Amino acid sequence: MCFRYRYLILTAGAAGEDKNSIAKEESFVTLKQGGGREFRAFVAGPSDAKSAVLIVHDCFGISDAKQSVQHLGALGYRSVAVDLYGGKSATGHEEAVKLMQSLGRTTSNKVCRADSII
Numbered sequence: 001m002c003f004r005y006r007y008l009i010l011t012a013g014a015a016g017e018d019k020n021s022i023a024k025e026e027s028f029v030t031l032k033q034g035g036g037r038e039f040r041a042f043v044a045g046p047s048d049a050k051s052a053v054l055i056v057h058d059c060f061g062i063s064d065a066k067q068s069v070q071h072l073g074a075l076g077y078r079s080v081a082v083d084l085y086g087g088k089s090a091t092g093h094e095e096a097v098k099l100m101q102s103l104g105r106t107t108s109n110k111v112c113r114a115d116s117i118i
Helices: 065-074 093-102 105-111
Strands: 006-011 027-032 038-044 051-056 078-082
Parallel strands (some): 051 078
Antiparallel strands (some): 027 038
16 A cells, blocks of 8 residues: 655744745755664755654655645745655556565664654
8 A cells, every 4th residue: 555645743833934034945965863874855945944844755756745845845844755765766556566665664664763854
């Protein structure tokens, strides 16, 4: 079964109303976890946002999740989509299944730990 996206909203207050503080740029970044493990993520929105959204892409990869990150970033949320597949995306069901099977649960759990990227 393939779910579209998983969202985690992290709040330290309401999203900023000041449209001048909203970042116009979005980009892929490399994030580091405590053990030195690195992973890619797509980030958008103001760096000083009061609220953030963590998005975990569906079984097809990060390509569709980027649109959600851009949209939420434009609304004033700091948005991050973790890239579980390291830049790979699937175009069909069989390819998506192979990508999912190549990723162990332990690896995906480590990448998705919210305290490791905030």
